[in-house]
Amino acid sequence: MIDRHAQACRRLWASVMLTTLADFNKRHVRADPDKRPGILDEARLYLMSKDGREVAALSGMIIPIDRALKLIASPRDEFRARTHAKGERWSEEAE
Numbered sequence: 001m002i003d004r005h006a007q008a009c010r011r012l013w014a015s016v017m018l019t020t021l022a023d024f025n026k027r028h029v030r031a032d033p034d035k036r037p038g039i040l041d042e043a044r045l046y047l048m049s050k051d052g053r054e055v056a057a058l059s060g061m062i063i064p065i066d067r068a069l070k071l072i073a074s075p076r077d078e079f080r081a082r083t084h085a086k087g088e089r090w091s092e093e094a095e
Helices: 002-030 036-048 050-059 065-073 076-083
Strands: none
Touching: 002 036, 002 050, 002 065, 002 076, 036 050, 036 065, 065 076
């Protein structure tokens, strides 16, 4: 019983982490080229922060920061493909 609850919690935190990365990716893609480095800096600060590390730990994800930043800087379609994002949340209409 506890194992099932632990798995549900882990999935919940994984969705929080994925949504956070997706939000940074969307902001990066839509930003002016001059502002994109600032968004990556903001993402780096979040991922290095206590909150970012805690969310990653609770989700069970081990995400090297440089790899996460490359994912955030990737085009939207590539981001979706690499994160296996599906469903309404990821459709163009929802953005």
